[in-house]
Amino acid sequence: MNxxxxxxxxxxxxAFLLCAQIGVSEGHASSDLPLLSQVTxxxxxxxxxxxxxxxxxxxxxxxxxxxxxxxxxxxxQISMLSQQDIVLNFKGTECRFTFKKGCIVFKSNSTQFKMxxxxxxxxxxxxxxxxxxxxxxxxxWCGFVGDILAIVVFVATAPASAPSALLLVTYSVGSxxxxxxx
Amino acid sequence: xLIVILFAFExxxxxxxxxxxxxxxxxxxxxxIMTLGIMSLLTVTFNIVLHRGWWNGDFFSPFxxxxxx
Numbered sequence: 663m664n665x666x667x668x669x670x671x672x673x674x675x676x677a678f679l680l681c682a683q684i685g686v687s688e689g690h691a692s693s694d695l696p697l698l699s700q701v702t703x704x705x706x707x708x709x710x711x712x713x714x715x716x717x718x719x720x721x722x723x724x725x726x727x728x729x730x731x732x733x734x735x736x737x738x739q740i741s742m743l744s745q746q747d748i749v750l751n752f753k754g755t756e757c758r759f760t761f762k763k764g765c766i767v768f769k770s771n772s773t774q775f776k777m778x779x780x781x782x783x784x785x786x787x788x789x790x791x792x793x794x795x796x797x798x799x800x801x802x803w804c805g806f807v808g809d810i811l812a813i814v815v816f817v818a819t820a821p822a823s824a825p826s827a828l829l830l831v832t833y834s835v836g837s838x839x840x841x842x843x844x
Numbered sequence: 845x846l847i848v849i850l851f852a853f854e855x856x857x858x859x860x861x862x863x864x865x866x867x868x869x870x871x872x873x874x875x876x877i878m879t880l881g882i883m884s885l886l887t888v889t890f891n892i893v894l895h896r897g898w899w900n901g902d903f904f905s906p907f908x909x910x911x912x913x
Contacts, residue, residue, distance in 0.1 A: 801905045808901035812847040812883055819876025820854050821861055821869050 733785045845898045851880035
């Protein structure tokens with residue numbers, strides 16, 4: 663499934679007709695995050711042409727199944743999503759976040775979700791995986807530290823007689839390499 | 845890979861100098877072989893699994909930052 667949720671740190675669980683487990687991709691790191699999403703309610707507008715959030719008048723609400731309550735969006739998050747014009751692509755629809763309860767379908771190729779339908783959305787998890795991915799790739803000094811640790815362990819634990827030969831060999835090889843590249 | 849070479853050196857020393865070592869030296873060497881062995885095992889595993897190249901001596905950062913490629 664393709665979701666255009668660009669903002670890092672927020673994953674969104676979407677209520678949809680068939681109860682399924684979906685992964686929401688946000689950024690590059692958390693594409694494999696499984697989020698439990700479920701049907702709670704789908705509200706439809708009487709007048710589909712009027713899409714402004716302050717004029718929404720849901721005419722029907724169908725409660726299909728109840729699940730443990732997930733966290734709803736805060737007003738701050740909604741305004742952030744709205745300001746950045748973040749759109750949710752869901753089952754052939756494009757949905758815009760304007761208020762806390764859900765997002766409003768403003769483009770639809772689906773027969774299930776008409777224009778103006780409200781898809782209820784939940785904030786499912788706060789992701790911190792971007793830290794892991796980037797810090798791993800940027801850890802250029804970790805290899806150096808690992809090698810230094812190994813040398814320290816070797817020098818500390820190897821018997822005194824043998825390392826002199828090793829020292830001589832490594833010193834010669836090292837000097838040779840440096841002189842060769844000079 | 846440097847870790848593996850050092851581990852191999854120490855292992856060879858252990859085998860060749862087996863009878864000449866004192867008890868203290870022997871204990872210290874066992875510790876060194878164990879430590880370098882674990883380090884080299886982790887390094888080689890991470891280098892293969894994470895496709896980092898043979899000469900990467902980083903054996904600890906995946907524990908801190910995750911095992912993703």
